[in-house]
Amino acid sequence: xxxxxxxxMYEGLMVAAAQYVAEVQPTATNPEDVAAILRxxxxxxxxxxxxVLLLNARNRVTKIHLATVGLTDRTQIHAREIFRExxxxxxxxxxxxxxxxGNDPTPSPQDIECTRNLVSAxxxxxxEVLDHVVIGxxxxxxxxxxxxxxxxxxx
Numbered sequence: 001x002x003x004x005x006x007x008x009m010y011e012g013l014m015v016a017a018a019q020y021v022a023e024v025q026p027t028a029t030n031p032e033d034v035a036a037i038l039r040x041x042x043x044x045x046x047x048x049x050x051x052v053l054l055l056n057a058r059n060r061v062t063k064i065h066l067a068t069v070g071l072t073d074r075t076q077i078h079a080r081e082i083f084r085e086x087x088x089x090x091x092x093x094x095x096x097x098x099x100x101x102g103n104d105p106t107p108s109p110q111d112i113e114c115t116r117n118l119v120s121a122x123x124x125x126x127x128e129v130l131d132h133v134v135i136g137x138x139x140x141x142x143x144x145x146x147x148x149x150x151x152x153x154x155x
Contacts, residue, residue, distance in 0.1 A: 025056075025060040025061060025062060026060065026061050027058070027059055027060055027061075028053055028055060028059055028060075028061050028095055028130075029059050030148075031131060031133045031146060031147075031148035031150070031151060032146075034053065034095055034097055034131065034133040034146075035133060035135055035144075035145065035146040037053070037061065037064070038051060038064075038097050038099075038133070038135055039135060039145070041099075042099035042135040045069075045099065045101070046101055047069055047070055047075075047101060048069075048070040048075040048098055048099060048100065048101060049066060049068070049069050049070070049075070049098060049099055050066075050067045050068045050069075050070070050075050050077050050096070050097070050098040051064055051065065051066055051067065051096075051097045051098065052064075052065040052067050052082055052085060052086065052094050052095070052096060052097075053065075053094060053095040053096075053097065054085070054086055054089040054091035054094055055091055055092060055093040055094060055095065055130070056090075056091070056092055057092045059093065059130075062089060062090075062091065063085075063089050063091075065085040065086075065089070067081045067082055067085070068081065075098065077114055077118075079117065079118055079121040082094070082096070082118055082121075083121060083122070083125055083127060086127050087125070087127070091127055092127070092128070093127065093128045093129070093130050094122070094127055094128070094129055094130070095129070095130050095131050095132070095133065096115065096118060096129060096131070096132040096133070097132065097133040097134070097135065098111075098132075098134060098135070099134070099135045099136070100134055100135070100136045102136070103136045103137035103139070104136050104137075104139070104142075105134040105135060105136030105142075105144075105145070105146055105147035106134075106136075106147065107132075107134055107147065107149065107152075107154065111132075111134065112149075112154055115129075115132045115149055115154065115155065116154075116155075118132075119155055129155065130150070131148055131149055131150040131155065132148075132149040132150075132154075132155070133146055133147070133148055133149070134146060134147045134149075
């Protein structure tokens with residue numbers, strides 16, 4: 001019963017996020033913007049989720065696409081799942097994002113490799129990957145609850 005209630009609540013949050021994006025088309029020019037948009041979704045799931053923010057030429061988010069839902073410590077992602085929706089949505093650019101339910105946003109070696117592969121795929125098809133934001137939680141040694149691949153020079 002608890003899992004069903006959590007699933008329904010999460011689905012409600014996804015609908016609310018989609019409505020917000022459709023109505024407001026918020027600008028996503030930095031990782032803080034991305035974290036602010038996705039934080040409510042990231043905090044309400046116990047599994048790793050991978051989202052793609054589709055952006056227009058003015059870096060306004062036109063859609064949030066939930067590409068995959070994984071396990072508590074990983075998710076599988078492939079370029080076709082990412083770019084299929086980006087092409088359908090006429091995205092000029094995209095921002096990748098996922099959560100770490102364990103709360104430490106430090107990327108794994110697999111996160112880094114996957115991101116580099118997606119950046120390469122984006123170059124081939126002409127859709128720029130602006131950033132990859134990992135959402136976790138604040139800790140005594142970590143003042144932000146997210147990490148940006150771009151800020152860490154990992155793209």
